[in-house]
Amino acid sequence: MPLIAPAAVRRLLKEIGPVDYIGIEERVAKYSTRSIKNASKLFGLKLAASMVDLTTLEGKDTAGKVESLCQKALQPHDDPTIPTVAAVCVYPTMVKYARRALGQNSPVRIASVATAFPSGQAPLATRLAEVKAAVAAGADEIDMVINRGAFLAGELNLVQDEIVAVREACGGATLKVILEVSELETYDNIRAASFLAMRVLRPNDFIKTSTGKTSLNATLGNNQVMLEAIRDFYLETGIPISMKPAGGIRTAKQALQFLVAVKETLGDEWLNNTRYRFGASSLLNDLLRQIEKQKTGAYQAPYYFSDAAESY
Amino acid sequence: MLTLTAKKSPRASTRAHGRPAPELIFGDLWEFDPAPETADPKLKAxxxxxxxxxxxxxxxxxxxxxxxxxxxxxxxxxxxxxxxxxxxxxxxxxxxxxxxxxxxxxxxxxxxxxxxxxxxxxxxxxxxxxxxxxxxxxxxxxxxxxxxxxxxxxxxxxxxxxxxxxxxxxxxxxxxxxxxxxxxxxxxxxxxxxxxxxxxxxxxxxxxxxxxxxxxxxxxxxxxxxxxxxxxxxxxxxxxxxxxxxxxxxxxxxxxxxxxxxxxxxxxxxxxxxxxxxxxxxxxGGKAANIVFDDAPIDQAVEGIVNGIFFNQGHVCCAGSRLLVQESVAAEVLAKLKNRIKVLRVGDPIDKNTDIGAINSKEQLATIKRLVASGVKEGATLFQPACKLPAKGYYFPPTVFSNVTMSHRIAREEIFGPVLSVLTFRTVDEAVEKANNTAYGLSAGVWTDKGSRVLKMSTELKAGVIWANTYNKFDPTSPFGGYKESGFGREGGRQGLFDYCKLV
Incomplete structure (x- = not known):
């Protein structure tokens, strides 16, 4: 039914309004010109560190690797003023090791990518079972992928129904809905998919840019489209939705630019790790390196920072 | 619960449940430190x-x-x-x-x-x-x-x-x-x-x-x-x-x-x-109309409105100083515009984070204040974000007047400052009529997702430069100049060269 398909997205866009590609690019270019210095830089860097979902999502992940990641999450650096990260993010089979390493009352939450991550190409029953298994193993948060195939085919109700099903399977766990923006391709589609998800989410559930497994991940542009969707939805309904850009944010400088976007689009209430996260791994050590630089005036060699994790 | 097919609930109904309308807080949780540009201007005495x-x-x-x-x-x-x-x-x-x-x-x-x-x-x-x-x-x-x-x-x-x-x-x-x-x-x-x-x-x-x-x-x-x-x-x-x-x-x-x-x-x-x-x-001079239709990408239009009127403190002859917005989206555009203006940084122009700097001279500041006072006196609704202006120097906060009509002075005279007058229209013809109802004709902006409407507007607006879905864009290859009392002759491009030669 290819003729009906685009019409569904079009109808939704008519309701929520379109996005102009050039206008978005111009807007986000201004974030990159903000000059964050001294105390404001230190604040921003520590804030970003507290928002990291420290991630390892590889076929070769082992219990040992996950335990080491958890230790890093609890104590990113020798400096005690540096906060713990927000969460670790692992595959469902690794959740039990993460729980063992972090204990029951950890300040670091455990997020798990379920629903046949990253493609989502498994029967719904399988995906839901995976979600339940991850929650049972101790996951506090579930990162699901949406059914992009259904979205692009215009079966928006199916996409939304599946999100609802996963939300129900989550129980008390926080849900993060990965739109996989690079497969949606246009800013219009990203905005439409954001609304589709937000309308069935609970307060402080997340929408998330990407899996980190495709060519293009989080950019200031798609981050901005999603922040604006969250803002419009919040002002209309009063329901605050959280945001997680993931993949491709490797440097402290990038992270600060993303935070400037949050500050200027959603304001102070989103500048915390309940409302905003970074899905990243190598970002953390660059943040630590910049924090040290702010304090000592000199850049430290990479080997002064433990556990340089390389994924994403 | 809202679903795909549910109609948008208007803001008023949210308030009816006794909850306050949700607002965004643009506060001082993360203030930026001063970031002055330090290059030496090498001035002589x-x-x-x-x-x-x-x-x-x-x-x-x-x-x-x-x-x-x-x-x-x-x-x-x-x-x-x-x-x-x-x-x-x-x-x-x-x-x-x-x-x-x-x-x-x-x-x-x-x-x-x-x-x-x-x-x-x-x-x-x-x-x-x-x-x-x-x-x-x-x-x-x-x-x-x-x-x-x-x-x-x-x-x-x-x-x-x-x-x-x-x-x-x-x-x-x-x-x-x-x-x-x-x-x-x-x-x-x-x-x-x-x-x-x-x-x-x-x-x-x-x-x-x-x-x-x-x-x-x-x-x-x-x-x-x-x-x-x-x-x-x-x-x-x-x-x-x-x-x-x-x-x-x-x-x-x-x-x-x-x-x-x-x-x-x-x-x-x-x-x-x-x-x-x-x-x-x-x-x-100019008193450009920046026209926003109801099918426009609103957030990007808001960005264009900001670029149009607050670029260089509004000291721009082609500034989009009259915002014409279609009635059906006027409330939304105005609400978004206000939120956007709240995060503009007004202050020391040498700071790299400053969005709006100082008014060029005491005289110009006086002119702006005089015209803004006339807007208030004539009954337009004034909005200025809360912002701290430096004690010394000539500064004026970004200002938006809504409920402006064509007969207001602030809709007719060039203010040459960070002051926007917002007017509404219902139909395309009304937009054209209002946009052209001025002694000036330097520039105009059109915001719509409909390409044919851009073309129609560009032929009907009497202005030397018309921007579509953008504003205040310049290039040496593009001629710039006005209609009517905005002047004659062109600058830039091949057309600009003709004004400095004779054909023999």
């Missing part, structure tokens, strides 16, 4: 006139102060030229035209223009800081727009200088001789480049007067002319007030005069030159 390739003292020996509008401190002394100095400048220009520049091949003239452009790029940061100190515009604008665009104009016209045989197919072009030019204070260096580059590329010599509040970067550019080895007398700069400008416009040697400034002064100049054979181009 005193700037002389630039005549015949040399810096010379004015005959009368009178100087006036140039003030930094951001803190009201004196930056430098500027020579005040009288009619005698202007006469000297014209004689030097005529001599240079007769003996050197008028005879030089286009290829050789191009070499000088390229050299000027490159030297300006080399010293870009220094010029940006000087421009910001002198004029009050945010450093990010002088750094990212004014200086690079000025260099781009020299580069573009350098490219034309050896190709003038092809600019008018079937015809030959020849320079006019000596040209007199007077430029405004809103883009001191850029307007200088707009005026000089095409004139020089065509083989004319120039006597130019910068605005009295912003002469410094012009005279710094004169230093670059010396470094570039530009022959003496090709460009002469005379600084001073209105009487100096009048002398530049009226001098008998001037084959053509070019003026950018207010419509009021433009009319005086045109009256004074009536009956002479001088060619003229005038780039005057």
């Amino acid at each position: 005193r700037y002389e006139l630039f005549i015949d390739g040399k810096f010379v003292a004015p005959a009368a020996g009178i100087y006036f102060d140039s003030i930094n509008p951001a803190n009201e401190k004196k930056l430098a002394e500027i020579a005040q030229a009288d009619a005698g100095d202007v006469d000297l400048a014209y004689r030097a220009a005529q001599k240079s035209y007769d003996t050197v520049w008028g005879k030089m091949s286009g290829r050789d003239r191009a070499k000088y223009l390229y050299r000027i452009a490159r030297l300006l790029q080399d010293r870009a940061r220094e010029f940006a800081v000087a421009e910001t100190l002198d004029g009050g515009k945010p450093i990010k604008e002088s750094r990212d727009f004014d200086v690079p665009m000025a260099a781009a104009h020299f580069f573009y016209h350098a490219g034309w200088a050896d190709k003038l045989d092809y600019v008018a197919p079937g015809r030959r072009v020849a320079p006019l001789g000596v040209v007199g030019q007077v430029i405004p204070w809103n883009f001191p260096l850029l307007m200088l480049a707009w005026k000089l580059a095409p004139a020089l590329a065509m083989g004319n010599c120039v006597v130019i007067k910068p605005a009295e509040t912003t002469s410094i970067t012009a005279l710094k550019l004169a230093e670059i002319f010396q470094d570039a080895g530009l022959p003496a007398g090709v460009v002469n700069m005379v600084t001073g007030f209105g009487d100096t400008g009048a002398a530049v416009m009226a001098h008998p040697i001037a084959a053509k005069v070019a003026f950018t400034g207010s419509t009021e002064v433009g009319k005086i100049i045109m009256r004074s030159l009536a009956g002479t054979d001088k060619k003229m181009t005038m780039e005057l």
Whole structure:
């Protein structure tokens, strides 16, 4: 039914309004010109560190690797003023090791990518079972992928129904809905998919840019489209939705630019790790390196920072 | 629960449940530290006139102060030229035209223009800081727009200088001789480049007067002319007030005069030159309509509205100072605009994070305040975000007037400041009628997702420049100029060159 398909997205866009590609690019270019210095830089860097979902999502992940990641999450650096990260993010089979390493009352939450991550190409029953298994193993948060195939085919109700099903399977766990923006391709589609998800989410559930497994991940542009969707939805309904850009944010400088976007689009209430996260791994050590630089005036060699994790 | 098929619930119904309407908090949780640009502007204590390739003292020996509008401190002394100095400048220009520049091949003239452009790029940061100190515009604008665009104009016209045989197919072009030019204070260096580059590329010599509040970067550019080895007398700069400008416009040697400034002064100049054979181009005021249709991408339109009116504190002749928004989306546009304005940073222009800098002069600030007061008095609704303005210096917060009608003064007169008047319309025809209902016709903006509507609007709006889904975009290749009382003649592009030559 290819003729009906685009019409569904079009109808939704008519309701929520379109996005102009050039206008978005111009807007986000201004974030990159903000000059964050001294105390404001230190604040921003520590804030970003507290928002990291420290991630390892590889076929070769082992219990040992996950335990080491958890230790890093609890104590990113020798400096005690540096906060713990927000969460670790692992595959469902690794959740039990993460729980063992972090204990029951950890300040670091455990997020798990379920629903046949990253493609989502498994029967719904399988995906839901995976979600339940991850929650049972101790996951506090579930990162699901949406059914992009259904979205692009215009079966928006199916996409939304599946999100609802996963939300129900989550129980008390926080849900993060990965739109996989690079497969949606246009800013219009990203905005439409954001609304589709937000309308069935609970307060402080997340929408998330990407899996980190495709060519293009989080950019200031798609981050901005999603922040604006969250803002419009919040002002209309009063329901605050959280945001997680993931993949491709490797440097402290990038992270600060993303935070400037949050500050200027959603304001102070989103500048915390309940409302905003970074899905990243190598970002953390660059943040630590910049924090040290702010304090000592000199850049430290990479080997002064433990556990340089390389994924994403 | 809202689902895909659920209709949008209007805001009012949310409030009906007894909850307060959700708001965004743009507070001080993460304040930015000062981030001043530290490049040395290399200012002199005193700037002389630039005549015949040399810096010379004015005959009368009178100087006036140039003030930094951001803190009201004196930056430098500027020579005040009288009619005698202007006469000297014209004689030097005529001599240079007769003996050197008028005879030089286009290829050789191009070499000088390229050299000027490159030297300006080399010293870009220094010029940006000087421009910001002198004029009050945010450093990010002088750094990212004014200086690079000025260099781009020299580069573009350098490219034309050896190709003038092809600019008018079937015809030959020849320079006019000596040209007199007077430029405004809103883009001191850029307007200088707009005026000089095409004139020089065509083989004319120039006597130019910068605005009295912003002469410094012009005279710094004169230093670059010396470094570039530009022959003496090709460009002469005379600084001073209105009487100096009048002398530049009226001098008998001037084959053509070019003026950018207010419509009021433009009319005086045109009256004074009536009956002479001088060619003229005038780039005057504007009261542009920025038109937002209901199918427009609203957030990007809001961004365009902000660029349109708050760029350079609204000291822009093509500023989108009248927002025409379709009634069905007016509330949404206004709400989003207010949220956007709350995060604009008003303050010290030398700070790299400043979005809106200082108003250029005390006089201009007084004008803005007077017109804003008239808006309040005539019953328009004023919105200004809470922002701390520096104690010293000339500042004005970004201001939005809603409930404005066509008969309000703030909808008719050019304010030349960060003040937006919001009007609404219902149909396309009404939008066109309101947009064209002004004495001006310099520019306009159209925001819509419908391509055919853009084309229709562009033919019906009486304005020299029409931007679609963007605003305040400039390029040396694109001609710029007005309809009606916004002036005549074009600057930039091939069309701009024709205003500095005769066809033979």
